[in-house]
Amino acid sequence: MTLNIEILDRAYTNKKEARTGIQQAVRHFREARRATIQVMADLRILQGKDVHVLYGYKNFSLWAEATFEGLAAGNVRQLTRAGAIALELDARGLIDLKDPKGIGTTGLRELSTVANEFGDDKMVEVFKTARDILEPGKEVSSTTVQAVMRLLMPPAKEEGAAGSESEAEEEDDQDLEPLYSPKVSELIGRIQDLSWDLPESADEIKDATEQLKRELTEADTNQDQTWIEGAR
DSSP: OOOOOOOSOOOOSSHHHHHHHHHHHHHHHHHHHHHHHHHHHHHHHHHHTTHHHHTTOSOHHHHHHHHSTTOOHHHHHHHHHHHHHHHHHHHTTSSOTTSOOSBOHHHHHHHHHHHHHHOHHHHHHHHHHHHHHSOTTOOBOHHHHHHHHHHHSOOOOOHHHHHHHHHHHHHHHHHHSOSSOHHHHHHHHHHHHHHHTOOSSHHHHHHHHHHHHHHHTTOOOHHHHHHHHHHO
């Protein structure tokens, strides 16, 4: 026969009754978060001072794993990077490491990525912007940092599209440029004007030649008028 053992107490019957347990859990959570950020900063300081060398370790992560029970070497790098951000924000008076507020552990990790790619000044700018857009009492998280990065540094246009746009503009500019120099263009225009009156047949050429001779001798006839009207 199996006995049913009730491990948990009965369920809360109202919110007032639950409030004490909730407040205790929230307090422990805040203490754990504060302690985690402080541990991140402590680890970064120890790493910077090469404490592992004193104990014969070539790698700080391996020393930390052996020293802090339950801490995996693979996580140490992330913790120290976040700790470096916490120390930088504390040094600039943006947080207080004795009681860090306004920043969460995920926010520190995301800010470390920003600092690694764009430097500490950009990281601080992102943190300040994120803090300013949040409601009072809210913490900067990874989601907030990512949103601010999209705001401050929108994605650039693709190189291919930009290249084709530039090429198209160059082609348009080329179309606007004259094909010939002004002197050559003027000469072409004169030739076009002259070609407008060129005779199209051998008979017309013969008549035009005779008309030219008559004009040179100042002889005006009815044939002249016929040619002139026909050439219009």
